[in-house]
Amino acid sequence: MSEIDETHDPARTSWVESANGHPDFPIQNLPLGVFSVGKQEPRIGVAIGEMIFDLKGASAAGLLDDHWKLALGLSTLNAWFTHGPDDARELRRKLSGLLSDERYRPSAEPHLVRAATVEMHLPCDIHDYTDFYVGIHHATNVGRQFRPDNPLLPNYKYVPIGYHGRASSVRVSGTPVVRPKGQRKPPDAEAPDYGPSRRLDYELELGIFIRCGNELGNTIPIGEAGGHIAGYCLLNDWSARDLQAWEYQPLGPFLAKNFLTSISPWMVTAEALAPFRKAMPPRPEGDPAPLPYLLDEADQAAGGLGIELAVTLETARMRAAGAEPHVLSKGEAATAMYWSAAQIVTHHASNGCNLQPGDLIGTGTLSTAEESGLGSLLEISQGGKAPITLPGGETRSFLEDGDELTLWARCIADGAVPIGFGSCTGRILPAT
Amino acid sequence: MSEIDETHDPARTSWVESANGHPDFPIQNLPLGVFSVGKQEPRIGVAIGEMIFDLKGASAAGLLDDHWKLALGLSTLNAWFTHGPDDARELRRKLSGLLSDERYRPSAEPHLVRAATVEMHLPCDIHDYTDFYVGIHHATNVGRQFRPDNPLLPNYKYVPIGYHGRASSVRVSGTPVVRPKGQRKPPDAEAPDYGPSRRLDYELELGIFIRCGNELGNTIPIGEAGGHIAGYCLLNDWSARDLQAWEYQPLGPFLAKNFLTSISPWMVTAEALAPFRKAMPPRPEGDPAPLPYLLDEADQAAGGLGIELAVTLETARMRAAGAEPHVLSKGEAATAMYWSAAQIVTHHASNGCNLQPGDLIGTGTLSTAEESGLGSLLEISQGGKAPITLPGGETRSFLEDGDELTLWARCIADGAVPIGFGSCTGRILPAT
Structure with missing residues (x-):
């Protein structure tokens, strides 16, 4: 079981305004998925309100831990899954901070994509x-x-x-x-x-x-x-x-x-x-x-x-x-x-x-x-x-x-x- | 169903001597598999008698059709399977010729590996x-x-x-x-x-x-x-x-x-x-x-x-x-x-x-x-x-x-x- 920590704090809000009060994707959720824009390669992203935060882009820009870059730059979540629960918790903390703290807005905002404009894919390659x-x-x-x-x-x-x-x-x-x-x-x-x-x-x-x-x-x-x-x-x-x-x-x-x-x-x-x-x-x-x-x-x-x-x-x-x-x-x-x-x-x-x-x-x-x-x-x-x-x-x-x-x-x-x-x-x- | 052609000719023998009279792998068989030598990447090969004919090596050396090179150079047969039945028949004809006709021996023999020295792998990535x-x-x-x-x-x-x-x-x-x-x-x-x-x-x-x-x-x-x-x-x-x-x-x-x-x-x-x-x-x-x-x-x-x-x-x-x-x-x-x-x-x-x-x-x-x-x-x-x-x-x-x-x-x-x-x-x- 995962513990309840500051990422679940009900007082926490996001500078992505559509996230606050969003029925599915407030900052307390941060679900992972795979999306593509136009004919580009699918990328891993996080839903936040009406937007998707592009993890490949954010990772390449140095906003996330360097040792995650390889897995988060792929078109499926399979490699990320091998990182295990500690990294999963750490990614959640990092994302919660980036998307709630106004100080990160200037560097993070360029990696937001409007969810309505993307195509969603299977989150991973399902072997079995x-x-x-x-x-x-x-x-x-x-x-x-x-x-x-x-x-x-x-x-x-x-x-x-x-x-x-x-x-x-x-x-x-x-x-x-x-x-x-x-x-x-x-x-x-x-x-x-x-x-x-x-x-x-x-x-x-x-x-x-x-x-x-x-x-x-x-x-x-x-x-x-x-x-x-x-x-x-x-x-x-x-x-x-x-x-x-x-x-x-x-x-x-x-x-x-x-x-x-x-x-x-x-x-x-x-x-x-x-x-x-x-x-x-x-x-x-x-x-x-x-x-x-x-x-x-x-x-x-x-x-x-x-x-x-x-x-x-x-x-x-x-x-x-x-x-x-x-x-x-x-x-x-x-x-x-x-x-x-x-x-x-x-x-x-x-x-x-x-x-x-x-x-x-x-x-x-x-x-x-x-x-x-x-x-x-x-x-x-x-x-x-x-x-x-x-x-x-x-x-x-x-x-x-x-x-x-x-x-x-x-x-x-x-x-x-x-x-x-x-x-x-x-x-x-x-x-x- | 596949037709019977010259590759099935009982009179055909191989210059790979161990193939002639081999209970499993005479020149009329030519089964496909994936093998590795030591710590090398697995490769696609064909069993012939006590030997394996290395299709990646043979392909790179120009002994096979150029448009097969990509698929035959991989570590599984999946991509080769997409080539379909016509190419499968053509590969068989080509291999049967290469391994039976003495004229090809000098160029083909360097791509033989002794079967007893290799490790065998699954022939393909089995999705389902x-x-x-x-x-x-x-x-x-x-x-x-x-x-x-x-x-x-x-x-x-x-x-x-x-x-x-x-x-x-x-x-x-x-x-x-x-x-x-x-x-x-x-x-x-x-x-x-x-x-x-x-x-x-x-x-x-x-x-x-x-x-x-x-x-x-x-x-x-x-x-x-x-x-x-x-x-x-x-x-x-x-x-x-x-x-x-x-x-x-x-x-x-x-x-x-x-x-x-x-x-x-x-x-x-x-x-x-x-x-x-x-x-x-x-x-x-x-x-x-x-x-x-x-x-x-x-x-x-x-x-x-x-x-x-x-x-x-x-x-x-x-x-x-x-x-x-x-x-x-x-x-x-x-x-x-x-x-x-x-x-x-x-x-x-x-x-x-x-x-x-x-x-x-x-x-x-x-x-x-x-x-x-x-x-x-x-x-x-x-x-x-x-x-x-x-x-x-x-x-x-x-x-x-x-x-x-x-x-x-x-x-x-x-x-x-x-x-x-x-x-x-x-x-x-x-x-x-």
Whole structure:
């Protein structure tokens, strides 16, 4: 866990005026991302209000530590991640000082770029992408559709369940979602056919970026796992439910998922989240304790993510009418997660599997226990049996062409300036 | 499919004497790999008998086409794969000429390195690794252990089943296999514990390397899939069966597999395999035809891989006694596979998932219908219920520390010079 220090001071403001009171990117956030201007090479930057502070430029100008220059001058964050948690904290302190203290304004201001004018990229080269399944309410809701009396399998409360996803099709927010084709077999059909998915869905998740990682054959003790997490993003695990139902046994989801995974462009650092950590929710009476390799007092006390999540839907008709997007769900990550981010990391490496800087790990769908906090249409529409009616009168069981789906996240805590993740969005295009 | 041309001429010999009659690497093979000498940067090379022909050196010396120089001068084959099938065929013709015609000997010989003196590396940077499950006898044998009356799930004969594996832990043959730890829950135990796997196994597979690939959102028509395959290697999907049984539901195998996947260092090119292609085995009476997107006449006629596979085991005691390794199984890939390599590639991209140059795809375990051709100890020992007795009197249900397991592959066909894959080996080390 990262400590709370002067960079979190609610009294601190920035000379970048748009940062003060900014819902996502006040000076207390300082998320990292990769942007490009025109046809220039992508660069690492920090979001501050409506602006981006160019770390390559600032580094080259001598505003940051010299031994960071190589890593911060690249087009991805992978090399920076190898610098580890101490340098990450030090960079945060440095940036917080540069962007708050008027004395640095003359030298720093030339390295600001207006965010509205840039193109955002993936923050790093993702070698491996793994998706977990730690949202216990989601697992229960989905399990109930298959096994009404016994929704959770016996391993769920011992094993942080995860599976490998496709790294090549992870894309940054805004990438169009071409409706995938695949084998569809309705329950009453004798044989499957191949065509556009009829049950296209989203999954509300958080993404975890790995900072240092481990060598093949080594493990990551639970007490050290937090230090291996660079930060978090929003993640939409787009899912074709009809393809999934037909293909997933016995080896798990594959083409139902790997046509696209979208992530928000700004990585909110582990350091920025320090004021928003909370205790893991107590395990229900009768649940087993985590096995010793997954159990850590500090993690139990502060492994919870106090991140408020929301999902909105804007249909083509709503867009044409200028109507507000409809809120599909709202809920908090901490209450949705049965396993902490540290437990996810430790479990992933517990057999000697090597995690590498820039690896992306999805939490799994984060549904809360309430009906207002369900993280997928599969749950909201009960597998399509209970379509929802939108304000304009349209109904939805699953996503239609033209729909734009957006994930949001904000952190709010007593005595802290709220910070946000920005958004992760995608619009559905017809199958080609 | 690649055509048979003068490079396959059985009368052709090499001035590299060790190539003539070499069981694996005669001049008709010419597999590609990446090697290093001492502390030098890894280079691309071609195996020829007991020697390696250094393609970076040969290219720099002007012995190969100038527009290949950049790609052949790198430390991985990824860039070369983007050159596509025409250049692959042309490189093969060029190499076959250089290494067979005495006139080229003076200029080519300085670029030969003795294979015994080099270190081999992964042939390419593997961005994504996917493992399929197209060995129908394996799927049936494994399924029978769980569902005696209904071993194959209803989707098996429609969907080439696959799942994502871990790219970071793919290693070249010879990498030690550290026994993984994980959650083990014997059927009679009330709860799992964490410790070294007691049921460590291998899986005999072939690996497929992707040459060009497709853009996200595009597909690869079945008639074009063969052109996207650069070549093949041996692949051992090491598996911890106790971890697997406990963790795999509902999202598939994860820590049971991702501690290590070993591949043989030499990629036998699609071009070299041309004389050994055969018809896909006819589908059993009553089986559905492949859906149209997976059906291609040419692929049905020549999509089968005439590759003879074998597995040997050498225990520590056998090694100490100087005894011959024991043959665990022997069989042919073509008869083991329900789906062809082209069908695998087309299915993988059929939802718009992008395949990239250097992606690795495993076929899944290739067991034949015979008891002598089973590709895993899970099958050979019937899940541990029928341990085998080795020639020296030792017994095995699963792999023990000190065991060395080796996969082999050779191609034999009338009128063709036999070629081989070399081997893929790994020795089990105790858990750390």
